[in-house]
Amino acid sequence: xxxxxxxxxxxxxxxxxxxxxxxxxxxxxxxxxxxxxxxxxxxxxxxxxxxxxxxxxxxxxxxxxxxxxxxxxxxxxxxxxxxxxxxxxxxxxx
Amino acid sequence: xxxxxxxxxxxxxxxxxxxxxxxxxxxxxxxxxxxxxxxxxxxxxxxxxxxxxxxxxxxxxxxxxxxxxxxxxxxxxxxxxxxxxxxxxxxxxxxxxxxxxxxxxxxxxxxxxxxxxxxxxxxxxxxxxxxxxxxxxxxxxxxxxxxxxxxxxxxxxxxxxxxxxxxxxxxxxxxxxxxxxxxxxxxxxxxxxxxxxxxxxxxxxxxxxxxxxxxxxxxxxxxxxxxxxxxxxxxxxxxxxxxxxxxxxxxxxxxxxxxxxxxxxxxxxxxxxxxxxxxxxxxxxxxxxxxxxxxxxxxxxxxxxxxxxxxxxxxxxxxxxxxxxxxxxxxxxxxxxxxxxxxxxxxxxxxxxxxxxxxxxxxxxxxxxxxxxxxxxxxxxxxxxxxxxxxxxxxxxxxxxxxxxxxxxxxxxxxxxxxxxxxxxxxxx
Ligand SMILES: Cc1cc2nc3c(=O)[nH]c(=O)nc-3n(C[C@H](O)[C@H](O)[C@H](O)COP(=O)(O)OP(=O)(O)OC[C@H]3O[C@@H](n4cnc5c(N)ncnc54)[C@H](O)[C@@H]3O)c2cc1C
Ligand code: SF4
Numbered sequence: 001x002x003x004x005x006x007x008x009x010x011x012x013x014x015x016x017x018x019x020x021x022x023x024x025x026x027x028x029x030x031x032x033x034x035x036x037x038x039x040x041x042x043x044x045x046x047x048x049x050x051x052x053x054x055x056x057x058x059x060x061x062x063x064x065x066x067x068x069x070x071x072x073x074x075x076x077x078x079x080x081x082x083x084x085x086x087x088x089x090x091x092x093x094x
Numbered sequence: 095x096x097x098x099x100x101x102x103x104x105x106x107x108x109x110x111x112x113x114x115x116x117x118x119x120x121x122x123x124x125x126x127x128x129x130x131x132x133x134x135x136x137x138x139x140x141x142x143x144x145x146x147x148x149x150x151x152x153x154x155x156x157x158x159x160x161x162x163x164x165x166x167x168x169x170x171x172x173x174x175x176x177x178x179x180x181x182x183x184x185x186x187x188x189x190x191x192x193x194x195x196x197x198x199x200x201x202x203x204x205x206x207x208x209x210x211x212x213x214x215x216x217x218x219x220x221x222x223x224x225x226x227x228x229x230x231x232x233x234x235x236x237x238x239x240x241x242x243x244x245x246x247x248x249x250x251x252x253x254x255x256x257x258x259x260x261x262x263x264x265x266x267x268x269x270x271x272x273x274x275x276x277x278x279x280x281x282x283x284x285x286x287x288x289x290x291x292x293x294x295x296x297x298x299x300x301x302x303x304x305x306x307x308x309x310x311x312x313x314x315x316x317x318x319x320x321x322x323x324x325x326x327x328x329x330x331x332x333x334x335x336x337x338x339x340x341x342x343x344x345x346x347x348x349x350x351x352x353x354x355x356x357x358x359x360x361x362x363x364x365x366x367x368x369x370x371x372x373x374x375x376x377x378x379x380x381x382x383x384x385x386x387x388x389x390x391x392x393x394x395x396x397x398x399x400x401x402x403x404x405x406x407x408x409x410x411x412x413x414x415x416x417x418x419x420x421x422x423x424x425x426x427x428x429x430x431x432x433x434x435x436x437x438x439x440x441x442x443x444x445x446x447x448x449x450x451x452x453x454x455x456x457x458x459x460x461x462x463x464x465x466x467x468x469x470x471x472x473x474x475x476x477x478x479x480x481x482x483x484x485x486x487x488x489x490x491x492x493x494x495x496x497x498x499x500x501x502x503x504x505x506x507x508x509x510x511x512x513x514x515x516x517x518x519x520x521x522x523x
Binding site (some may be wrong): 034041082093 | 128129130133134135136137138199200201202203204220221222223239240255256258268269270271274276277278280281325332334337338341342343344345349352353358361362363364366367368369370371372373
């Protein structure tokens, strides 16, 4: 099968995203690269990217799994919650 | 007076099962679900063992939106380029409702179960996230959602693997990376006929296919394929403590799995209709939190009730059973008017006597085995070697199978390592 980017895959989902408020608070200046790479590799939605020694994060596309919190709470992930009710991903298959 | 007899947080399988049983007993029940509809936030691999829901809704499969009835099992040990399959098809699989298992898609299935809860008399409020439990003098007396407080004699936590609510009141510790795995899954669309042909199935029959080895590059985890009616659920599961081993991202593991030469032909031509991610509790009985306190019970994934045995994953039947038993405990507490930890004592007792604790106890060694790198790295490589030699005819003098195995073991491990591995496996049990 032709390879799809994570972005294109997420494009098939329905999201009711809160464009403004993020439900995850990320410390983008976190100094430990090893810690950063864990969330970069583990996030199924590729919300975390690390390029040129800079961590970027976007909550758009988040699948609300909790992986980044479990891996790095108190470190890269300062605060994590589910989005407000009715916001976020809306699975039609599941 | 409380607003409700019981508030259930989370309209997944545990929550809806509890709601049905409580409502049937005539209690005032409120289910609060953060998704716009029940099921809308939920994902699973694919296979529901029916026995526990049978106790609540006999012959549920006749009306529930199940995808297919599983009649074929397949397990594969994969290394790069190779795949050893163990297949099992039998008319005995799924022969009776009590032994049957079904592939399901949760958005549809949970929605149906929530309707059953409403029919039974439960009230469901979707689209609301519960932010906090209200605790007075050590007793949980209600919930707070966006500043609105609602009180109840008892709160049942059915809020899934992350259970921020159980964590916040200290019934459960924050999850550790070795206790959970992340699952990433695609639902791919085909025609019903193509799925039947490719997997050798009759209409309505389904296959559950689990793999270990290659896609996680020796990390702990594996791949899964479940046949739905006209879609396939295709995913990978990777334990969080092992992320970074092999330096491959979770989305890349999924691509690697889909493109493995033994998997790719089955997936050809599928159209992606959804991409999902979710955590799976993996540490079994070792991660059981406090299950009851005054005015509160913890059920399903929130309580870590799930086992991953490599050849099968079970969490849904545990969620349903624990939801039912929590409801039975609340009904007893209601009859004596005592919602304290003691009054809710039936829950833990009944769990202990049920398959939930019994099976988690039986497989308590599995989390240990699953953290042995040999199982995911060395074993697939050895199996690949043995099978390759066994099935290769090249005009060279052949060896007996025992010699193939001995040679491969000797090449791959020292006698000490082998003894170590066997000892660890035995100790785990
Ligand atoms: C990749 C993968 C494969 C799996 N494969 C299988 C399998 O083949 N067979 C099997 O039996 N099990 C499998 N499992 C496990 C199974 O999916 C779970 O054990 C099961 O879904 C648990 O059900 P639950 O009702 O406890 O939790 P969930 O289904 O997670 O339900 C929790 C509910 O609570 C809601 N919620 C959470 N927080 C709040 C809040 N604060 N306020 C309001 N609502 C809230 C959520 O929206 C959700 O609806 C798999 C899991 C994964 C991730
Ligand atoms: S919750 Fe899951 S999907 Fe969302 S950012 Fe964290 S790891 Fe990624």
